[in-house]
Amino acid sequence: MSLFRSEDPPAPGNLSVQAPPASDKPTTAMLKADIDSGSTGDKVEHYDVGMAQLGTCDEAAGTPPTPERIALARKAEAATRRAKAAADPHGRRGWVLPAFVGFIVATATTIGVALWLIP
Structure with a gap:
């Protein structure tokens, strides 16, 4: 039995x-597939549902993007391996937030105890 987590996107957003x-x-x-696949390093690797596909507004204005412009955009948007690792979309560092909260609580407790013990 699998549990449905609230952060899991509904279909078609759950498609790789x-x-x-x-x-x-x-x-x-x-x-768009570069972006949705995570190749740009700025989002999770899942399909992003949109009202209008990329380039639709340009086409409606009568100036569709040329293959050269699209190739330049693909090259400019490609993320380095380091940028993809830093994005951490799957939360491989889930300990950071609890450690930060623990540090804040420990600091507040230490200050509170110190102020209580000072005559």
């Missing part, structure tokens, strides 16, 4: 997305 392959003529869908 694979990074698209390199291409000479990338599309805005490939750029």
Whole structure:
């Protein structure tokens, strides 16, 4: 039996997305897949539901992005391995917040006891 956690996104937000392959003529869908797959290092690797896909506004304005602009955006958005590790989207450092709260409580207790013991 699996438990439903409140932070688990409902479908289709719970779908994993694979990074698209390199291409000479990338599309805005490939750029979105880069972002959704976590290749940019700024979000968790899951599909992000949006009202309008990337590039829709540009197309509506009559200036759709060229493959060259999309390729430049894909290159600029690609995160280094170090940036991806620092993003820590899956909470591999879950001890930090409890340690911080414990430090604050311990400090407040120490100050309170010290003030109580001073005549």
